[in-house]
Amino acid sequence: MTSPRVNKRKTAGRKRRVVADDSRLQEGILVLWNDDKGFGFVRPSMGGDDYFVHISVLEEGTSRRPQVGDTIFYNVASDTPGRRRLSYAAIKGVDVSEKKPTAGILASPRSPLLWTLIGLPILLSCYLMWRTYNPIPFFSYVFLSVLAIMLCGFDKKHAITGQWRVPELYMHVIEFMGGWPGALLAQHDFRHKIRKSRYRLILWGIIAFHGLAWTAFLVSNFVGR
Template sequence: MKPVLRKGQLTKWKDDKGFGFISSNDGSQDVFLHITALKETNRRPQVGDVICYQATVDKNGRIQACNAFIEGVVIKPMPRASSSAIKKETFKPTVKPSLIFEVLFLSLLPSLGAMHFAFTTLNPIPLILYPVMSFITFGLYADDKSRAKQGRWRVSEKTLHFCELMGGWLGAFIAQRRLRHKSSKVSYQVIFWVIVAVHITFWLDWLFFGRRFINLFLSIVSRG
C-alpha cells in the first residue's frame, strides 16, 4: 500500500535544536518533525511553512513526520564534491593576519594580568585555565557547527557562554572568525562581548586600579 502524503502548517520550530511540530490539516494531533526528516532544500524550515510529509509512529507511540519537504521550496540536493576540490579546500590557509592581530590585541591585557597574578599569588590557575578552556570552547563551536549542518541536536548556547565565562572566550572568538559560527546572531554576540568585557575589566582593575572594583564587587556579594 502506497504511503499517504499529508500536509500541515509548521506551528512551532526550534532551529537551534532542529525540531518542531506540524498542525495537520485534518485536525488531528500535532505531528513531530525533526530536521532529518526533511529532504534537502535551499533553506531551513520556518514557522508558517506548509509541510508535506508521510506519517509514522515511533517506539513511544508518538506520530512523527518522515520523507517531508517544504511546499513551494525547490528540493536542492547537495552536489558531491570532487576529490580535487576536497584536496584544494584541505590545504587552503584559513588564518589571516588580521585574525592574528585581533587575537594578540584581545589577549594582551588578560595575559599580562594572568602572569602578574601567578607571580604575586604563586597561583598559576589563570595561566592554565585560559588556554585549556579556549581549546575546549573552540572544540564545542566546531562540534556545534557540524551538528547544525547534519541537522542533529545542537550544543546549547548556555553551555557555550558558560565555557566562555570560565575563560574560553578567546577560543570562542577564534572559532567565530575561522568557522564563521555564531558570529552573525546579534543576541548571542551581545552576551559574548559582555563576557569579554568582564574579563578585560577584571584584569584592568587588577593591574592598574588596585583591585578597587574587585573589592567593591566582593563586598556587595558578601552583603547580599
C-alpha cells in the same frame, strides 16, 4: 598548442557552475528557511518527505542566501542513515563566483585586534602568577579556551548534520570562567554563530567584564605600591 593536462590544471581552481540539466543532482523547492539560524527544508519535486539543508552545504560563492520558493539542485547525504539531509545544495539561476586558488585552504586572516584580545588575558594571567603565585587564571584561560574550541567545532558539525546542539548557556558559562579567548577564535575560524546577534552580544559582554576586572586589578596593584 596547450596540452589537455595544462588546461585541466588551469581550471582545477575554478568552481563548478550548476546547470539545469546536471543529471547527477536532484531538484526540489525550498519550502522553509530560517535565515538567522542558517537552515531550512527542501521538498523534492518528485514527491516525498522534505530534506534538511544547512547553509554550510550551499555551493561556495553563491551570490545571495536562499529564499523560500527557490529551486534547489541537491545531493542527499549518505553518511547518516535514517536522517534526511543534504550534503550539497545550489540555487537555480543564481550566479556562483569562481573559486580563488587559495579559497578553502586558509581561513580569513586573523586581525591584530583578534590576536590582541586573545593574547592579553594570557599575558596578564602570567603576570598575576608571577606576582601572586596564583596559577588558576592562567590554566583557566588555557584549558577552558581549548575546551571552548572543541565544543564549537562539535556544535558546528552537529549544526551541519542536524544533530543535538551544545546549549548556548553551557558555552557562555565556559566563556565566563575563562574560555572566551577560545570561543572568540573558534567563532572566527569556524564561521560559527556569526549571525546570532544575541549570542555575540553576550560573548562581548563577557569579554568586557573580564577587561574591567583586569583593569581594576592593574589599577589597584600599581596604586597600592
